[in-house]
Amino acid sequence: MKKYLFLLLLLCSPLLVAQDLFMVRTQLSFPEAMTVLQEAIGNHAYKVSRVQRVDIGLTESGYATDRYRVVFFGDIDELNLLSEQYPELVPYFPMKIAIFAEGDETILLASSFAHLRPNYASGSLQSRFDKWENDIRQILDEVRTAD
Amino acid sequence: MFMQCLKLLIPGVILASGGFALAAPASDGDTLYQQNCAVCHGAHGDGGVGVPLNLPDFLAVASDDYLRKTLHEGRPGRVMPAFPALDEQAVDAIIGHIRSWSEKPAPVYSDQALQGNAEHGSTLFATHCAACHGVHGQGGAGTGVTFSRPRESPVMAPALNNPGFQHSVSDAMLKATLLAGREGTPMPAVGSLGLNDQDANDLVAWIRELKVEDERPARGALDPIIQFESSYSLEETLENLKQAVVGRNFRIIRVQYFQEGLTSEGEEDPARVMLYFCNFSFLDEALAIDPRVGLFLPCRITLVDTGHGVQVMTINPKNLSRLFNNAELDKACQEMHDIYAEIMEDATL
Numbered sequence: 001m002k003k004y005l006f007l008l009l010l011l012c013s014p015l016l017v018a019q020d021l022f023m024v025r026t027q028l029s030f031p032e033a034m035t036v037l038q039e040a041i042g043n044h045a046y047k048v049s050r051v052q053r054v055d056i057g058l059t060e061s062g063y064a065t066d067r068y069r070v071v072f073f074g075d076i077d078e079l080n081l082l083s084e085q086y087p088e089l090v091p092y093f094p095m096k097i098a099i100f101a102e103g104d105e106t107i108l109l110a111s112s113f114a115h116l117r118p119n120y121a122s123g124s125l126q127s128r129f130d131k132w133e134n135d136i137r138q139i140l141d142e143v144r145t146a147d
Numbered sequence: 148m149f150m151q152c153l154k155l156l157i158p159g160v161i162l163a164s165g166g167f168a169l170a171a172p173a174s175d176g177d178t179l180y181q182q183n184c185a186v187c188h189g190a191h192g193d194g195g196v197g198v199p200l201n202l203p204d205f206l207a208v209a210s211d212d213y214l215r216k217t218l219h220e221g222r223p224g225r226v227m228p229a230f231p232a233l234d235e236q237a238v239d240a241i242i243g244h245i246r247s248w249s250e251k252p253a254p255v256y257s258d259q260a261l262q263g264n265a266e267h268g269s270t271l272f273a274t275h276c277a278a279c280h281g282v283h284g285q286g287g288a289g290t291g292v293t294f295s296r297p298r299e300s301p302v303m304a305p306a307l308n309n310p311g312f313q314h315s316v317s318d319a320m321l322k323a324t325l326l327a328g329r330e331g332t333p334m335p336a337v338g339s340l341g342l343n344d345q346d347a348n349d350l351v352a353w354i355r356e357l358k359v360e361d362e363r364p365a366r367g368a369l370d371p372i373i374q375f376e377s378s379y380s381l382e383e384t385l386e387n388l389k390q391a392v393v394g395r396n397f398r399i400i401r402v403q404y405f406q407e408g409l410t411s412e413g414e415e416d417p418a419r420v421m422l423y424f425c426n427f428s429f430l431d432e433a434l435a436i437d438p439r440v441g442l443f444l445p446c447r448i449t450l451v452d453t454g455h456g457v458q459v460m461t462i463n464p465k466n467l468s469r470l471f472n473n474a475e476l477d478k479a480c481q482e483m484h485d486i487y488a489e490i491m492e493d494a495t496l
Contacts, residue, residue: 020228020470021439025186025195049408052423054430054444057400061427065434070441076409083405083419083451090405090419091372091449091460098441102195107186111442115466116371 022136023109024144030067030099033106033143037071037099040142044135046073049094068100086125092116095132097139108143110136176244179237183230192248196290196438197227198302202331206249208323210256214242216315224359224474225306226290226437256319260355261348268346268353275340276350279333284308284357288475290437302332308357321351369466373487377457377495381420381450384457387494388422388448394493395486397424400445418452429483437476443467443483448491459491 026033038048052070059065074094083090097110113129120126181190188194192201199205218238221229233241246253272284279287286306305312325347328336337347377384389399400423404415425445433440443464451458464480464487 020472021442023186023196023439025190027190047409050403052445054441057425058427058431058434063427063431065431068434068441070444072408074409076406079406079409087451087453087458088372088374088460090451091447091462093405094409096442098439098444100438100441105190107195109439109442111467111470115470119371 030101066101176240204329222311261318263348263352265352268349279304391490391493
């Protein structure tokens with residue numbers, strides 16, 4: 001049975017890892033999308049560690065921009081384990097989702113781990129990458145489909 | 148038993164894909180468009196990170212074959228990705244949805260090459276086209292149109308030398324575009340410039356001469372991080388970094404523990420620290436190149452005291468940039484890579 005399940009997951013995996021960037025557009029306004037995003041992150045057992053207000057820094061420096069934030073999030077146990085096993089990957093964490101207004105709508109994006117996978121082809125990290133990518137997809141989709 | 152498990156698992160896996168490629172029935176062009184295209188091109192094709200698709204002049208001259216090849220091959224180095232996971236049925240459904248924005252039927256063109264004088268076309272191109280499309284046909288800067296920040300042009304001029312474009316467009320479609328122009332963009336009909344039918348053929352002949360090579364490195368060929376080892380203590384290294392950062396016209400945003408915000412205050416590991424900094428002029432330029440650069444923000448260097456020394460690390464922007472399919476961004480990330488390396492080297496020597 002395990003063999004069949006593994007085969008099934010292997011067959012489905014191109015669907016799950018084919019994209020380099022995960023991007024969604026939501027018809028929610030920026031403040032609404034921000035609220036739903038932070039809730040969705042919590043729903044997946046992650047904690048928001050910080051929200052970087054990119055637009056504030058830009059406008060204070062005299063550059064025009066619509067609202068633009070970067071939301072950092074993670075799981076403390078996962079990060080501690082990661083920094084013990086793969087300390088060189090610490091700069092990529094906590095994970096982040098960029099969120100910016102485009103007119104009345106909002107765009108959110110996050111990166112996959114496609115750029116890191118080739119460097120860890122034989123390690124147990126691949127399944128961890130799968131898990132994180134799947135979580136990110138679901139978080140983004142929760143925002144995309146929210147009313 | 149196995150089939151029962153399949154029935155239970157398959158919907159879950161599709162759901163887990165989060166509504167991305169192939170999650171909808173191929174017959175539902177609208178849904179497939181919303182899942183795969185709308186994030187960049189807008190829900191109604193008005194554009195965004197991607198160029199607008201619902202322009203009447205574009206739909207009047209774009210053949211189904213052009214749209215099909217564009218979906219298959221994308222535009223290497225110009226943001227638009229290829230969609231290899233979409234099968235023919237899904238591609239046709241998306242094209243059908245895009246066609247629903249126009250009452251005109253899809254044009255069909257001959258594959259035959261047009262006969263033109265490329266040398267004369269080169270002169271015409273330099274005079275009438277290069278200002279928007281670039282001297283080498285490399286296209287305008289930035290991405291599509293955008294509604295998130297001020298832009299110099301209402302729409303990015305396409306890269307005519309892009310291999311994805313060159314392979315997707317027929318000579319006849321190129322000529323039809325030149326003759327019709329594109330209302331709603333700066334692209335005029337060549338007739339309004341005093342050019343005739345043969346001039347259009349000559350321009351097509353020259354555009355076919357425009358070529359670019361994809362020089363991006365293969366996946367896995369780049370280091371994921373930039374790393375230096377410091378011979379100073381963590382505190383000394385941090386101060387050195389701050390001086391090096393400020394010395395390169397960056398502003399320090401904050402210093403925080405790696406675990407800050409994820410664990411209770413006071414329980415963070417003081418041996419892992421992050422320095423955040425930014426140069427807003429550089430950031431503004433980067434956002435003009437690609438509004439998705441938030442995934443690089445803010446500039447950050449992480450310091451880890453291992454007990455045997457201090458490791459100074461940051462992401463390799465060149466490695467992350469490859470996810471964006473944007474050759475312009477690759478160049479900016481090369482610059483950022485070099486700045487990171489200089490700062491870290493200064494701080495650790």
